[in-house]
Amino acid sequence: MRPDKPRDPVAGPDAGPEAPFPVRLSGPVIKGFGRGSKELGIPTANIPADDLSEKYPNLETGVYYGVVALDPKSYENENDSNGKESTTLLPAVLSIGYNPFYKNTVRSVEIHIMPPLTSPSPTAVAQPKFNRLPDFYGTKLNLLMLGYIRPEFDYVSMDALVEDIRVDCEVARQSLLREAYQRYLVDDGKATEQVSADRKWLVTF
Ligand SMILES: Cc1cc2nc3c(=O)[nH]c(=O)nc-3n(C[C@H](O)[C@H](O)[C@H](O)COP(=O)(O)O)c2cc1C
């Protein structure tokens, strides 16, 4: 169960991602158990977890934040109205694990894509409206994980799970708004070679 104590507003060092981050994951968006949108009102794009243990044998289960890109060849976003392919980088919060509340027996990677940091946050309020995009099953997704938020918990109720995910969205947002993290989303001209290489990886499909 979740420990009964207040949550930190940000996660990870202000100076920027600390080892093992950034962690790169990618894969096609697959079907999950169909609970995210229907039961929780929180859509999560699931990607295969198969190669995790080989690529990152020490990666803990838990909740993380980072940046995602969707392959523009199969996913059109609002910047594509002129027919030109472009890739938008978006903030994300995700869980990797067994969803103790649902007692899954296989590990899953579930990514909730949030609105751009320049838009008002829909989860800053007690009655949140989680971000919803047109479906993009089958689209290739690149994810750069930048920090760890918390372990996965079981909960006394679905409302308690939803409230904790709402707070995760806010923690992810506040964490990514810090300069050393925001530069993965927006080119501020101050990116190091490593940050530029990670940004380039994100938009390469
Ligand atoms: C940010 C975030 C945090 C989550 N934390 C937990 C958790 O602590 N415990 C849990 O059982 N499930 C957690 N989940 C997983 C949800 O239960 C899961 O997304 C839901 O079961 C939808 O599954 P589906 O994609 O297979 O439909 C979390 C999901 C997200 C996006």
Ligand SMILES: Nc1ncnc2c1ncn2[C@@H]1O[C@H](COP(=O)(O)OP(=O)(O)O)[C@@H](O)[C@H]1O
């Ligand atoms: N903000 C979002 N973040 C992630 N996926 C979203 C979002 N908005 C819409 N989707 C779509 O919803 C699907 C996930 O919904 P969900 O109810 O979790 O179903 P599933 O159990 O199949 O993963 C994603 O695969 C994607 O196509």
Ligand SMILES: [Mg+2]
């Ligand atoms: Mg899902």
